[in-house]
Amino acid sequence: MTFSRRTTATGALAGAAALALVITGCASSGAGDEQTGADGDITLTVATFNDFGYTDELLAQYEEDNPGVTIVHNRAATSNDARDNFFTKLGAGSGLADIEGVEVDWFAEMMQYSDLLADLSDPEVADRWVDWKSEAATDAEGRLVAYGTDIGPEAVCYRADLFAEAGLPTDRAEVAELLEGDWDRYFEVGDQFVEATGGAWFDSAGATYQGMINQVEFAYEEEDGTVIATENPEVKAIYEQVLEASETQSAHLAQWSDDFFAGMANGDFATMLCPGWMLGVIEGNAPEVTDWDIADVFPGGGGNWGGSYLTVPAQGANVEEATKLAAWLTAPEQQLTAFDAAGTFPSQVETYEQDALLSATNAYFNDAPVGEILVNRSEAIGVAPFKSVKYFPINDALQKALTRVDVDDTHTIESSWEQFVAEVEALG
Amino acid sequence: MTATADRPRATGTPPTAPPSGRAPSDTTGKTDRQVRRIAFSQKLSRWDVKYSPYLYISPFFILFAIVGLFPLLYTAWVSVHEWNLIGGQGDFVGADNFAFVLQQEQFWIALRNTFSIFLISSVPQVATALLIAAVLDRNLRGKTFWRMGVLLPYIVAPVAVALIFSNMFGDQYGLINNLLGNIGIDPIGWHSDVFASHIAIATMVNFRWTGYTALILLAAMQAIPRDYYEASMIDGAGIVRQFFSITIPQLRPTLIFVIVTSTIGGLQIFDEPRLYDSAGQGGASGQWMTITIYLYNLGWGQLNFGRAAAVAWLLFIIIVLVGLLNLAITRRIASGDNPQKVLNRAARRAARTRRDQEVDA
DSSP states (O other): OOOOOOHHHHHHHHHHHHHHHHHHHHHHHHHTTTTOOOSSSSSEEEEEOOOOOOHHHHHHHHHHSTTTTEEEEEEESHHHHHHHHHHHHHHTOOOSSSSSEGGGHHHHHHHHGGGBOOOOOOOTTTSSSOHHHHHHHOOSSOOEEEEEEEEEEEEEEEEEHHHHHOOOOOSSSHHHHHHHHOOHHHHHHHHHHHHOOOEESSSSSHHHHHEEEEEEESBOTTTTTBBBBTTTTHHHHHHHHHHHHHHHOOOOOTTTHHHHHHHHHHOHHHHHETTHHHHHHHHHOOOTOOHHHHSSSOOTSSEEEEEEEOBTTTEEEEEEHHHHHHHHHHHHHHHHHHHHHOOOOOOOOGOOOOOOHHHHTTTTTTTTTTTHHHHHHHTTOOOOOOOTTHHHHHHHHHHHHHHHHHHOSSSOHHHHHHHHOOOHHOOO | OOHHHHHHHHHHHOTOOGGGGGGHHHTTTTTOOOOOOOOHHHHHHHHHHHHHHHHHHHHHHHHIIIIHHHHHHHHHHHHHHHETTTTTEEEEEETHHHHHHHHHHHHHHHHHHHHHHHHHHHHHHHHHHHHHHHHTTTTTTTHHHHHHHGGGGGOOOOOHHHHHHHTTTOOTTHHHHHHHHTTOOOOTTTTSSSSHHHHHHHHHHHHHHHHHHHHHHHHHHTOOOHHHHHHHHHOOOOOOHIIIIIIIIHHHHHHHHHHHHHHHHTTTHHHHHTSSSSSOOOOOOOOTTOOOHHHHHIIIOOOBBHHHHHHHHHHHHHHHHHHHHHHHHHHHTTTTOHHHHHOOOOHHHHHHHHHHHHHHO
16 A cells, blocks of 8 residues: 555654653753853853742843843642642752742741752841741751742721621721730630621631731640640640630531632621731732721731742752842842732831831721831831741641631530540641 | 555555555655565565554553553652752652542542532533434524524633632622522532532533533434334334433443543532632531542642542542442443343333342342
8 A cells, every 4th residue: 555645744744743842841840950051151041930929020120231141931720730840859869940939838848958958148148137037948057048039917807887787887997906915815805796796707727827826936846846836735735715705606618619619708707817918819809899808917926928939959950040039039139019919918128118018008998007107017026937858747636626616616615626636646 | 544545455456556555654764675586475475464554553552551550650659758849859648648538538528528519510511411412413494503503601711710610609799699688598618518519510510511512422323223213203202212212322432431530520620619719728627628629739739749639549549439439330320232222112011010029139
């Protein structure tokens, strides 16, 4: 049998196409390795997730100031995706971007392998961050392996209309005064609110617990890594306090569930704990509501929820150039640009005195001076919780324990705690 | 393709035959064929006949060895070691990982969930697909439209399906609970109740896969000779009788295929339960945590690949066992290999009595 000319032509074309695919496939995946061109041009890859506030304009500006540098920015959808990707490729020893964004949630896990990351210590940037932010990124040998981007100082967001309904003050200064104090005070006002309206005071036990546990320095682990979560009376006390309050005060919404987002818009609860980045979440999910406001107060002092870092994996081909870019991205000026773009509250001390931050207001929250409030809240943060390797699996298990009682209503406070203890033991 | 068509000719023709007749021997790598001893050429042809078929099917097996067999064996190797995602291979621990996993309550919860979701998705799915296929097999107006229609859900990305359905199955603001509320039924805890969450996930699975299964069954139905139906009609058989006495027995090989593949798919279910809530860990008390989610949590959550690999192997063994069980059951359901047997009433009656006796015994 002979091929007709047409078949041959088609075959050749198909073959060529397949070949082209293979070649381009290799080329695009190999781009990370082959970065030095004829005239010293280099490509730096930056991998982030969610929204770090690094706009195309911002990156273009760096390219302009540094001729020969091209920046490729890859954004993963969620921090979990980024985490899976990060650990898989860190283990494989290749494939990571030149600069990798890391969330504080899995930062402790990453710090175990700090020797796989480049040392970024540099006297020039040493005093840039709030102390606890850079301390957390310094490993046992004193190497600074990550540059802080944003932090999440927490305030209290509240629904002015529901406050009015309950006969509570609605002005944000008065609300701040009303809630001033510890968590007992917060739940006490909650009782007043529930009695007056019958509605829920806060969104979920899980979120509230998060605010409380972040004020404990050694919650789940001791400094040497010994797990004390199940025996620590402080943890148990907070767990019980929040669940006892949640019985009447919680809207019983699982954090980040569809119901939770719907609840934000429907006025299911009167208050929620509000790190800087939460403002965007509320506005995005309840765009029609005009009664959300933010008060310059946080029960028990201050607290931090979330925040990220930039790291430079040592496996990269352009560690030096990447370090330079990471330093630039986390410099106060760029952090202010990012705050503008995505509301990521800077961890750079210098920005807290700058007018651009202090005078920032948020139209959605009735023109609240969010810059000033968050700066105050950031200064109130007194404790940086110690988070070692097991912190997050344990916290995860505890969140599930709270959900079982608060949302699912399948367990009692005691039986859920017992299951939590069993799960922590299984982590061993 | 050329080779297959030409091979018989190549063996029978002398070496002086036109080039086209010798094309296959070219494939063995000998291009210089000007002067050759006849015997060798014949030997080549003989080898060609003997080995070429294996060569032609070899790409699959080579590919399978690389992407299927090797990972399988490597996973077994990992499962008997301490193994961290980043640290890599640790000490040899023998069956410790298996023992650990089997002692975990979570593993058994995951096993229960997996089987529960598998059963309440696969059984109705195959049954519904069979009915849909039977209806589509009849003379409908706008056949292609309906046939493409049933496949439509299949091309919706699983992520999109999960997003839409988890919205519908919301506990407080979900569509379904709202509708139930309207007719005075208490809201169902789609995320807190074990069985309710399984139903919700099975719904997603069935939404996507029923049409796909139906089309496979339909293709098989179309291959059933129409004579059987005509003959049975003359014998006075109605539609239902035809369905059970002709269609189902004739579909046997396809049914086995469908049931085995849906078993494998059902026991490996991951996307839907993982996307059912935002945490993706199968619920606060593991209400809908399946084995693959448990595996994922061990591997990527706790970075413990040794234990995750042990779970992977346990799942593999479970699937093989269930597959064999399914095969045995399917053979019994759709007994009767050839059409004559099916149409022969006496034989059928005999088979039925035999079955009854077996049941009695």
